[in-house]
Amino acid sequence: MDDLRRGSARRVPAAAAAALTVAAGLGVRAALDGDIAKYAGDALYTVLVYVLVVLVAPSVRPVRAAVLAAAVSWAVELFQATGLPDAWGRRSALVHLVLGSTFNPPDLAWYPVGAAGAALLHRVLRAGRATAPGVGS
Known part of the structure; x- marks a missing residue:
């Protein structure tokens, strides 16, 4: 049960990070x-993929x-060379x-x-959480 709670507790910040990343990209x-x-935008796209990996x-x-x-x-970028994403994207935003x-x-x-920046921030946040009072108790 503790593992389930820990996973859920980690998903909340990841979901918030996903929303912030989308907002940053649009901004x-x-x-x-x-x-x-x-x-x-390219770097932030990968940050979003990173956050989705952490969410899952x-x-x-x-x-x-x-x-x-x-x-x-x-x-995804290499798939664009096929022309299919462009054709599909014309029908769906x-x-x-x-x-x-x-x-x-x-x-x-x-x-x-983007991946390196996300990983660096993730490591910093994990290290801060590990040293926070009450963690692991």
Whole structure:
């Protein structure tokens, strides 16, 4: 039962992080333009994938979550080269948001940036939680 409670307690911050990440991504796109907005959006896309990994598997280690998030982001980017996400995205705004539309090789470099940033923050937060009074009691 304690494991179930611990997992649930870890999912709440992950769900909040997902909402904040989506808000940050939309905010970046609304406030900025050009390459800065695009590549910040790419990194934040991977941060969102990272947070979703943590939401599904709350005890995942940061490095494993980062590798998985970057791999999923790369897979989606490479899938864009088929043209299918673009065609599907023309019919559905949600599909367009999730899968994007056009393959862009520089995007591949920004996914590890987002994954590394998320993993670093995750490690810092885990370390802070481990040293907080009352943790483990």
